[in-house]
Structures are given as C-alpha cells and as structure tokens.
Amino acid sequence: MRSENLVIAVVGASGAVGAEILDCLEKRDFPVGGLKLLASARSAGKAMRFDGKDVIIEEVSESSFDGVDIAFFSAGATTSRKYVDVAVKAGAVVIDNSSAFRLEPGVPLIVPEVNGAELSRHKGVIANPNCVAAIMTMALAPLHRARPIRRVAAATYQSASGAGAAAMEELRDGTAAYLDERPFQASVLPHPYAFNLFSHNADVDMESGYNGEELKVIAEARRLLDIADLPIGITCVRVPVLRAHSMALTVEFDSPLSVDEARRILAAAPGVRIVDDREANYFPMPSDASGIDEVLVGRIRSDLGDPSGRSLALFVAGDQLLKGAALNAVQIAECLLDQRMASAAAA
Amino acid sequence: MRSENLVIAVVGASGAVGAEILDCLEKRDFPVGGLKLLASARSAGKAMRFDGKDVIIEEVSESSFDGVDIAFFSAGATTSRKYVDVAVKAGAVVIDNSSAFRLEPGVPLIVPEVNGAELSRHKGVIANPNCVAAIMTMALAPLHRARPIRRVAAATYQSASGAGAAAMEELRDGTAAYLDERPFQASVLPHPYAFNLFSHNADVDMESGYNGEELKVIAEARRLLDIADLPIGITCVRVPVLRAHSMALTVEFDSPLSVDEARRILAAAPGVRIVDDREANYFPMPSDASGIDEVLVGRIRSDLGDPSGRSLALFVAGDQLLKGAALNAVQIAECLLDQRMASAAAA
Numbered sequence: 069m070r071s072e073n074l075v076i077a078v079v080g081a082s083g084a085v086g087a088e089i090l091d092c093l094e095k096r097d098f099p100v101g102g103l104k105l106l107a108s109a110r111s112a113g114k115a116m117r118f119d120g121k122d123v124i125i126e127e128v129s130e131s132s133f134d135g136v137d138i139a140f141f142s143a144g145a146t147t148s149r150k151y152v153d154v155a156v157k158a159g160a161v162v163i164d165n166s167s168a169f170r171l172e173p174g175v176p177l178i179v180p181e182v183n184g185a186e187l188s189r190h191k192g193v194i195a196n197p198n199c200v201a202a203i204m205t206m207a208l209a210p211l212h213r214a215r216p217i218r219r220v221a222a223a224t225y226q227s228a229s230g231a232g233a234a235a236m237e238e239l240r241d242g243t244a245a246y247l248d249e250r251p252f253q254a255s256v257l258p259h260p261y262a263f264n265l266f267s268h269n270a271d272v273d274m275e276s277g278y279n280g281e282e283l284k285v286i287a288e289a290r291r292l293l294d295i296a297d298l299p300i301g302i303t304c305v306r307v308p309v310l311r312a313h314s315m316a317l318t319v320e321f322d323s324p325l326s327v328d329e330a331r332r333i334l335a336a337a338p339g340v341r342i343v344d345d346r347e348a349n350y351f352p353m354p355s356d357a358s359g360i361d362e363v364l365v366g367r368i369r370s371d372l373g374d375p376s377g378r379s380l381a382l383f384v385a386g387d388q389l390l391k392g393a394a395l396n397a398v399q400i401a402e403c404l405l406d407q408r409m410a411s412a413a414a415a
Numbered sequence: 416m417r418s419e420n421l422v423i424a425v426v427g428a429s430g431a432v433g434a435e436i437l438d439c440l441e442k443r444d445f446p447v448g449g450l451k452l453l454a455s456a457r458s459a460g461k462a463m464r465f466d467g468k469d470v471i472i473e474e475v476s477e478s479s480f481d482g483v484d485i486a487f488f489s490a491g492a493t494t495s496r497k498y499v500d501v502a503v504k505a506g507a508v509v510i511d512n513s514s515a516f517r518l519e520p521g522v523p524l525i526v527p528e529v530n531g532a533e534l535s536r537h538k539g540v541i542a543n544p545n546c547v548a549a550i551m552t553m554a555l556a557p558l559h560r561a562r563p564i565r566r567v568a569a570a571t572y573q574s575a576s577g578a579g580a581a582a583m584e585e586l587r588d589g590t591a592a593y594l595d596e597r598p599f600q601a602s603v604l605p606h607p608y609a610f611n612l613f614s615h616n617a618d619v620d621m622e623s624g625y626n627g628e629e630l631k632v633i634a635e636a637r638r639l640l641d642i643a644d645l646p647i648g649i650t651c652v653r654v655p656v657l658r659a660h661s662m663a664l665t666v667e668f669d670s671p672l673s674v675d676e677a678r679r680i681l682a683a684a685p686g687v688r689i690v691d692d693r694e695a696n697y698f699p700m701p702s703d704a705s706g707i708d709e710v711l712v713g714r715i716r717s718d719l720g721d722p723s724g725r726s727l728a729l730f731v732a733g734d735q736l737l738k739g740a741a742l743n744a745v746q747i748a749e750c751l752l753d754q755r756m757a758s759a760a761a762a
Contacts, residue, residue, distance in 0.1 A: 221720045223570030223663035225612055225654065239610070244594050247587060263586070263657045264702040265572055267714060267730060272693040277674065277716030279696070286719060301720020301728060303663035307572065307654050310610045316570035316650035327624070346619040349626070355611040367614060369624030372633060373568045373648020381648060383614060 073101025074405075077136040077160065079151065080143030081105035081116060081125055084233035085165055088394030089140050090118050096398060099405070106132050107143065133158035138401050141165060142393070156192035161404060163194050163397045170195040170288055177291050180399045181339045182209040187403050194400055199392025200224055200281070200304065201288035203313055206363040206391065207384045210337035211319065211330060212293055219320035219379075220289070222302040226268065226281075227354060229311040229388045231257060236310055243308070261308055268304035279304060312354035313392060314385040316367075324377045327368050334365050339391065344368055352385035363391055420448025421752075424483040424507065426498065427490030428452035428463060428472055431580035432512055435741030436487050437465050443745060446752070453479050454490065480505035485748050488512060489740070503539035508751060510541050510744045517542040517635055524638050527746045528686045529556040534750050541747055546739025547571055547628070547651065548635035550660055553710040553738065554731045557684035558666065558677060559640055566667035566726075567636070569649040573615065573628075574701060576658040576735045578604060583657055590655070608655055615651035626651060659701035660739060661732040671724045674715050681712050686738065691715055699732035710738055 076093065080086045086107075093100055103118055105125040112127040126132065128147070133139060133155040141148045141155075141164040148168040155162050169175040176186040177195040182205045187194065196202075200222075208217060228239040238256045245252035246262035259266040270280030278286075281304040290298050307314075335342050343352045344366035352364035363386035371379035386392060423440065427433045433454075440447055450465055452472040459474040473479065475494070480486060480502040488495045488502075488511040495515040502509050516522040523533040524542040529552045534541060544552075547569075555564060575586040585603045592599035593609035606613040617627030625633075628651040637645050654661075682689050690699045691713035699711035710733035718726035733739055 219720055221568050221665055223650075225572070225652065240594060243590060243610075247591050247594075258696065259700060260702050263590075263655060264700055265654060265656060265661060266700045267696065267698040269696060272696050274693055276719070277693055277714065278719065299720045299722050301665055301718040301726070303570075303714065303728060303730060305572065305661075305663070305730075307612060308610060309612060309655070314612060314652075316652065318568055318648055346621055346624055349605065349614065349616060349619055351614040353606060353611055353613045355607050367624065367650065371648040372623070372625065373566055373646045375646050379648070381650060383650060383652075 073099045074137035075102035075104070075135055076100050077104040077106055077133060077139040077155070079106045079128055079139060079141045079147060082107045082111035082114060083142060084229055084236065084389055085142040085393040087116070088389045089142065089397060090116065092390070092394050092398040094119055096402070098398060098401065104132065104136060130154055133160050136160040138163065138404065140397050152193055161190070161192055161194070163196055163400050165196040165393055165397055167198065167284060169193055170197060171291070177288060178400050179205055179292055179396055180403050181206060181337070182292050183294065184403055187400065188407060196393065196397045196400065197288045197292060198281070198284045199230055199313055199388045200226065200285045200315065201292060202392050202396050203363050203384060203386035204285065204315060204317065205289055205292040206339055206386065207317065207334065207365045207382055208289070208319065209293060210333050210340065211325065214329070214333050215325045216322040217293070217295065217298065217319055218322055220298065220300045221318040222300065223316045224302070224304045225307045225309065225314040226304060227307070227309040227311050227313055227388050228261070230313065231269070239308055239310065257306070263308060265305055265307045268306055309354045310358070311387060311389055312357035312385050313388045314352065314354055314383065317382045317384060318371050318373065318379055319382065320374060320379040325380060327370060327380065330368050330380055334368070339363060340365055342366060352383050354385050357385035357387050360387060361390055361395055420446045421484040422449035422451070422482055423447050424451040424453055424480060424486040424502070426453045426475055426486060426488045426494060429454045429458035429461060430489055431576055431583065431736055432489040432740045434463070435736045436489065436744060437463065439737070439741050439745040441466055443749070445745060445748065451479065451483060477501055480507050483507040485510065485751065487744050499540055508537070508539055508541070510543055510747050512543040512740055512744055514545065514631060516540055517544060518638070524635060525747050526552055526639055526743055527750050528553060528684070529639050530641065531750055534747065535754060543740065543744045543747065544635045544639060545631045546577055546660055546735045547573065547632045547662065548639060549739050549743050550710050550731060550733035551632065551662060551664065552636055552639040553686055553733065554664065554681065554712045554729055555636070555666065556640060557680050557687065558672065561676070561680050562668040562670060562672045564640070564642065564645065564666055565669055567645065567647045568665040569647065570663045571649070571651045572654045572656065572661040573651060574654070574656040574658050574660055574735050575608070577660065578616070586655055586657065604653070610655060612652055612654045615653055656701045657705070658734060658736055659704035659732050660735045661699065661701055661730065664729045664731060665718050665720065665726055666729065667721060667726040672727060674717060674727065677715050677727055681715070686710060687712055689713060699730050701732050704732035704734050707734060708737055708742055
C-alpha cells in the first residue's frame with residue numbers, strides 16, 4: 069500500500085453488501101483517498117453516493133485495479149476467481165467476500181476479533197467468511213479461549229439479505245402480494261417466501277444430505293476457531309426476515325462452564341453485546357440486530373439436553389450485511405492499516 | 416357415552432383451534448348428533464356454521480354440559496380448571512387442549528399414533544398435548560420403537576397460530592403496516608413480529624433460563640414417548656409464519672440407525688409424510704404443511720455433530736392448528752368412538 073489515504077476499489081458495488089461497504093467506510097472514517105466502484109456491465113454508468121459526492125460505477129476489467137491499494141470483492145465466487153489475481157498483480161490487497169478462496173491454505177480467513185493475528189500471513193488475498201460462520205464464531209471464540217469447545221449444534225434462522233438485495237425485494241413483494249391475495253411468482257429464491265421458511269437454497273450434497281451453506285459454515289468455523297475436526301451439526305434455514313441472521317447454538321465444552329462465567333466472558337468480548345433478560349423475556353432479535361455492529365448473544369443457559377452439565381445453549385443474532393459481510397471486511401481493512409502504521413513506526 | 420350420534424360441546428368455539436375442531440368434525444364425518452358451541456360472554460350470541468347450519472355460541476356455565484357426550488376444551492388452562500370437572504360430573508368425556516391437566520398422572524396425554532393405547536385408562540379427562548410436543552413425537556415415536564432414543568436437541572420455528580387467532584391477525588396487520596411504513600403497536604405478542612422473530616413469549620424460568628413452552632415440550636415429549644428422563648435440549652422461537660410449526664431435530668439413538676432405515680420407518684408411520692428430495696432441494700416447509708393432516712419429515716441425515724454416528728438430524732413441519740391441536744383432539748374422539756364400538760361389539 070502506497071499512500072496515507074488509500075485508493076479503494078469495491079467490486080460488486082451495486083449489490084447489497086457493496087452498498088454497506090461504502091456505508092461502513094464512510095461511517096468509520098476510513099482514510100479513502102480514491103474510490104473506484106466496479107460492477108458488471110449491467111450496473112456500469114449508475115452513480116452511488118459516497119462522502120457527499122456521486123461516484124459512477126465502472127465495468128470491472130483487467131485494468132480496473134491499477135493504482136488500487138485495497139480491493140473489496142463482493143460479486144460472487146465467479147467474479148472473484150476471474151479478477152482477484154488481476155487485482156493482486158496490480159499491487160492491491162484483496163478482501164474477498166466470496167467463498168472462492170476461503171478454504172485455501174495460503175489465504176487467511178479472518179474475523180478480526182476471532183483470529184486477527186492470522187492476518188499478517190496474507191499474500192495479497194484475505195478471505196471474509198460466510199455470514200453464519202462469522203456471526204457464530206463471534207460468540208464461540210471468546211468461550212473457546214476460556215474453555216475448549218468440543219462439539220457444536222446449530223440451527224439457523226437466516227434472513228433474505230444473505231441471498232442479496234433482489235431476495236430482500238422478493239420477500240417484501242411476495243409478502244405484499246400474499247396480504248393482497250394477489251398471485252406472485254418467486255424468481256430469486258426457489259420457494260414461496262411470504263410467511264414461509266425453507267431449508268437453505270444452496271445445493272445439497274447428495275452423499276451427506278448437508279447443503280452447501282451448512283458445509284461452508286462447518287469448514288469455515290473450524291478454520292476460524294482453529295479446531296481442525298470440531299464436530300458441528302447444523303441446519304441452515306431461511307426465514308422471512310430481511311437482514312439479520314439468528315441461530316440457536318448448543319456448545320459442549322471439555323469441562324463445565326457456568327452460565328455466569330460464560331456471561332462474564334461474552335460481556336467482555338469486543339463486538340459482542342449481551343441481551344439476556346430472563347425476567348423481561350428479552351433476548352436477541354433480528355429487529356434489534358439489524359443495522360448495528362455488535363453481535364447479540366443471549367438465552368445463555370445450561371443445556372438440558374446434556375446431563376453431563378458440560379454444554380451451554382445460546383441464541384445469537386447479528387446483522388448479516390454488517391458483521392456477516394461488509395463490516396467485517398472493512399474491519400479487516402482497518403487491521404491492514406494498523407499493521408501498515410505499525411511497520412512504518414518500526415522502520 | 417349414550418347415543419350412536421354423539422352430543423359434542425366445543426368450549427372456546429370462537430378461537431382459532433375451536434374453528435378447526437368444527438372443521439375436522441365435519442370433514443372427517445364424525446357422528447355429531449348435537450352440537451353445543453360454548454365460549455366466554457364476549458363471543459356468546461355469535462353464530463358459527465356447522466354442517467350447513469348456523470349454530471349460536473352460548474356462554475359457558477355450570478349447566479352447559481348436561482347431555483354432552485364429548486366436550487372439547489380449547490379456551491386456555493383457566494377455563495379448563497374451572498369447567499372440566501363440571502363437564503366430567505355431567506357425564507361427558509373431556510378432551511382438553513389446554514396445559515391444565517397434561518402432567519397429571521391420572522390423565523392420559525395422547526397422540527393416537529404415538530401412545531393411543533394409553534387412552535383406555537382415562538377417567539373422564541384426556542389431555543391433548545402442546546403443539547410442538549405432538550408434532551415432534553409424531554416423528555420421534557416410530558424411530559424410538561425401532562431404536563431407543565437417548566437424547567434429543569431441538570430448535571423450533573413456531574407460527575403465530577400458537578398464540579391464537581389474534582396473534583395471526585397481528586402478524587398480518589403488523590406486516591402490512593411495516594410494508595406501508597406505517598407505525599404499528601403490537602398488543603398480543605410482546606415484540607414486533609413483521610419480518611422478525613423472537614424467543615417464545617411464555618414466561619422464563621429464572622433458575623434454568625428455559626421458557627414455559629420449552630419446559631412443556633420437554634415434560635410432554637417424555638410422557639408421550641414414555642422415556643422418563645429423556646434429555647431434551649430445546650430452543651423455542653416464534654417466527655413470522657402463520658399456522659405451521661417447524662423444527663430442526665437432532666436425535667441420538669442407543670446404536671446407529673441408518674438414514675435409509677429411518678426413512679423406511681418414517682415412510683411407514685401413519686400420519687407422517689416424507690418430504691426429502693435432496694436433488695430438488697425440497698424439504699418440509701410450513702407452506703406445504705399448512706392445512707394438511709400429515710406431519711412432514713425430511714432432511715434426514717447422519718448428524719455431523721456426533722462423530723459416534725449414533726445421531727440423525729431431521730427437519731419437521733406440521734400444522735399447528737391441526738396435528739398440533741384440533742385434528743389430534745378429534746382423532747382422540749375417534750379413538751373413544753372405536754373403543755365404544757369395540758366394547759359394544761364385545762357385549
């Protein structure tokens with residue numbers, strides 16, 4: 069990286085995550101010296117606001133990354149496979165929100181609060197995790213540091229935003245049609261979404277019966293927590309919620325961890341907010357998690373399904389577009405900046 | 416019971432479950448010789464259709480049950496505690512949909528397909544289980560008969576109907592307001608419901624952190640399956656779905672049960688329909704479960720969270736108002752009728 073104020077590129081700027089990346093950069097006062105908004109030909113020519121100015125989206129091409137310091141990729145695995153190398157060769161550091169490189173040994177997969185120290189071994193590409201894996205490990209990592217985790221069971225309540233802006237629109241439009249008793253044909257997601265839910269639409273592995281989303285979460289959570297063979301059972305479900313993911317987790321530890329201890333650990337964990345009011349029956353909800361940076365954790369209790377007393381149950385909610393995507397990507401960029409400043413100070 | 420065509424009373428006729436009981440009686444050609452619709456003073460005087468005729472709702476009172484053969488109670492635990500004894504003394508057999516007597520040792524708690532044989536030991540009152548317990552055990556009982564279950568983990572996706580017709584209306588109205596960007600004040604449920612979800616609103620036990628719904632399901636599933644101390648870990652969540660409950664289940668068996676074997680067992684289980692198409696990514700959904708009698712079971716797979724290979728994962732959806740309430744109650748009445756005909760034949 070070359071300048072104090074960095075030249076930033078956002079690939080997939082017109083998508084749901086792209087817009088949130090711009091918002092995070094602006095809100096967090098990231099030192100943006102130049103901004104290139106890149107997307108497919110379909111979105112090229114449209115303008116987006118940044119820092120009070122209109123920035124025109126350009127079509128991404130082989131020459132898009134000249135002079136770019138940090139490139140955020142958020143346009144799906146196919147685009148990342150095509151252009152990430154180009155960007156790295158042009159001298160940019162890539163923060164990739166797609167699944168393309170998340171399991172490559174040479175590419176660190178990072179949630180700063182979980183495994184930020186891994187970041188320094190990057191060779192030009194840093195992978196931003198799957199949204200469920202990021203939100204889940206925000207709750208699990210602090211506990212794991214205190215008491216090793218040996219098994220996880222998860223059921224998710226995933227929002228429309230995970231399938232992009234068009235899916236959010238389809239949920240709104242399909243619901244309005246349902247209420248008006250008008251026919252509605254879903255085109256983004258494979259099932260009716262109004263007042264309905266369905267197993268995650270990622271392809272199902274015929275052998276195991278797990279879908280692609282579940283297998284991603286398992287593999288990525290293991291990498292993020294650095295527990296190679298952690299047994300994780302998970303069911304990923306899309307619910308008619310717009311932009312925050314929730315999940316019910318059961319966590320088995322090496323030895324019992326008390327509810328009070330877990331609550332103390334999580335209360336001190338950066339990026340985590342405890343919402344656990346038994347008396348008021350107030351716990352993490354997507355409506356509260358939407359639009360905020362923190363991951364909400366509550367319903368912390370000893371799991372009645374494990375008589376050994378070694379398991380805790382939790383309920384977690386986090387903004388899919390923020391900690392599950394854009395915010396985490398921008399936090400990774402902030403870590404890069406810190407490292408750069410640290411090495412400049414040391415020099 | 417005195418006549419070939421039975422005199423039926425429905426207490427709580429004007430509620431969501433009451434209406435479904437009438438519908439089930441009609442659709443299933445139950446031999447209704449007389450029908451008394453009973454409710455609070457608020458609903459008295461209103462008419463409901465049954466078998467092509469208007470029936471006027473009467474206010475429930477001490478004398479309501481004279482001449483009644485079978486009384487369905489579906490007006491909450493307080494009404495049941497007040498009037499069930501009155502009905503039994505008047506000679507009626509009570510099928511109670513409230514939680515009032517579900518854990519009383521002398522009162523059989525019945526899902527006909529699960530433990531119908533228990534019905535014969537009734538002393539005038541039969542309890543209809545909690546909706547989640549009924550739907551869950553429809554999937555678990557056939558498996559348990561083949562291979563003993565020793566642990567269950569559940570996360571639920573519960574619909575508005577579980578909180579009654581007013582909650583369904585609140586979900587519709589709140590969602591319409593959200594889409595129109597109008598303010599909306601929830602009054603039935605304690606949290607915003609449009610595109611949101613929340614931990615079940617039943618009071619939370621301050622000691623364990625489990626809520627009343629979860630504790631009901633644990634106690635009732637144990638009774639229905641007749642496994643006194645079965646460890647069950649459960650998280651009950653209300654999702655913005657109108658009338659079918661779904662649940663992600665993980666079931667540990669005494670010894671491994673293969674996916675194929677489980678699918679065969681469930682395919683042969685009465686009242687269960689397998690919806691488990693991995694290739695088409697088609698699994699149980701509330702939209703498919705709503706309005707039908709069968710409980711849908713799918714996503715049958717070996718649980719990756721249990722390396723011992725002794726656990727299966729399932730996803731289940733069932734109509735909360737039908738198998739979770741009204742249908743099961745009417746099926747209990749049909750069993751009573753069968754027993755009566757059997758004893759008449761034997762005499």
